[in-house]
Amino acid sequence: MPVLWEDADKALIPYKITIGNLKGGHSGGEIDKERANSHKLMGRLLYDMSLNMNFYINRIDGGQKMNAIPRETSAVILISHENSEKLAKKAAEWDGIFKNEYRASDKNVTVTAEKLDMDVDNVFTKSTAKSAIGLLLTIPNGIQSMSMEIKGLPESSTNIGVVETSDKNISYESAVRSSVRSRKYYICTQMKVVAEKFGADIEFDGDYPEWEYNPDSSLRKLFIKVYKDIFGRGMEVIATHGGVECGLFKEKLQDVDMVSLGPDIYGVHTPDEHLSIASVQRTWELLLEVLKEIKDIK
Numbered sequence: 128m129p130v131l132w133e134d135a136d137k138a139l140i141p142y143k144i145t146i147g148n149l150k151g152g153h154s155g156g157e158i159d160k161e162r163a164n165s166h167k168l169m170g171r172l173l174y175d176m177s178l179n180m181n182f183y184i185n186r187i188d189g190g191q192k193m194n195a196i197p198r199e200t201s202a203v204i205l206i207s208h209e210n211s212e213k214l215a216k217k218a219a220e221w222d223g224i225f226k227n228e229y230r231a232s233d234k235n236v237t238v239t240a241e242k243l244d245m246d247v248d249n250v251f252t253k254s255t256a257k258s259a260i261g262l263l264l265t266i267p268n269g270i271q272s273m274s275m276e277i278k279g280l281p282e283s284s285t286n287i288g289v290v291e292t293s294d295k296n297i298s299y300e301s302a303v304r305s306s307v308r309s310r311k312y313y314i315c316t317q318m319k320v321v322a323e324k325f326g327a328d329i330e331f332d333g334d335y336p337e338w339e340y341n342p343d344s345s346l347r348k349l350f351i352k353v354y355k356d357i358f359g360r361g362m363e364v365i366a367t368h369g370g371v372e373c374g375l376f377k378e379k380l381q382d383v384d385m386v387s388l389g390p391d392i393y394g395v396h397t398p399d400e401h402l403s404i405a406s407v408q409r410t411w412e413l414l415l416e417v418l419k420e421i422k423d424i425k
Contacts, residue, residue: 128258128327129296132249135183139205141243142214146172146225147199148237153395154194154286154302155368158270159279161232163225165189165200166287166299170263172221172238173202177260180213182206183250186292187259193288193300195396200290203243205250214240258325259297263290265321266299271314274306274366276340281368283310285318299327304368306337338374338385340366345424346384353416358409388414 146165150157166189176182182204189200206214222238229236251259267285274280283305291298301318305311315331322329341347347364354362373385390406393399 128255128262128298128322128325130259130292130294131252131255133252135185135205135247135250139183139207139247140211141185141203141205141245141247142211143201143203143241143243144169144172144214144218145199145201145239145241146236147201147239148235149196149198149233150235151196151198151397154196154284154288155304156395157196158284158286158304158368159281161229162196163229163233163236164268164287165197166263166290167268168221168225168236168238169200169202169290170260172217173260174264175221176214176217177257179217180206180210182210182214184256184259185247185250187263187297188291190287190289190300192396194286194302195288196286197288197290198397203247205247211242258327262299262321262325262327263287265325266301267314267317267321268301272305272307272310274340276342277366280366282306283314284368285314306339306368308337311337336374336378338371338377341384344384344386346421347386349420349424350386350388350413350417353420354413357412357416 146168149165150162152160152162169187169189173184183206185203185205187200187202190197218238218240222236225236225238226234266287268287269284270281271283271285272281274282285301285303287299287301289298289300291300303311303314303318305314319329351362351364367387371387373387376383376385388410390410391403393401393403
């Protein structure tokens, strides 16, 4: 979205509002865990502030990757000395609101307002600020539809992963996912309409085809059999909302039967991301045995 600037009033005081300490996570694997998106929370806070006090925005930034649920968003604003106490109360109020809303899924969320020792030369015009906040509030985010074939599996979702302010614009980057192509494009259409309403341009890239569930996969049945033969217990078969390369192969090869397998990975796209070394060994053993028997598959 293009940013229109105006000179900052040097009598105003700069503050940095930060919403952070969130869990974050993979926008495919953790989108169903009701974790907070710091950008959406910032939109709610700034909108409420706009109804109750006068302030000017210098920038809004947060997130690192569009396919990661953002853990922290900050906004640099300018306010009068008279509004300093009101800002502190508003930050404390929303800190309590978010802690209550996410007490089961993101209980460590924090809202802080820190006075800055810096000069701010320009700020968003009022129309730019209104649109910037409006986009944070209205861009679709989170689960959009659930699968009716696989219980508990998100079918379609979108995640606002990155918000970044530059000299010329403020950008919002989202990752859209769906196992049904038409539903993915419906989400994109919604985003296009929202962008148009707020005078923003929109671009789509990185599109990749869906990999739809095959209930009659012979290859999956073979993996299940071999796993039990090796380890003496049933294999847990799960469906993932995360994007994998299988959709690309399926689009080209069409009738090929596929599975996706790998070791146990935890905390994907967070600072806690780690992998089970023991599961790497199990995955390797499973793959070798399946390759020995795959010639018999029908």
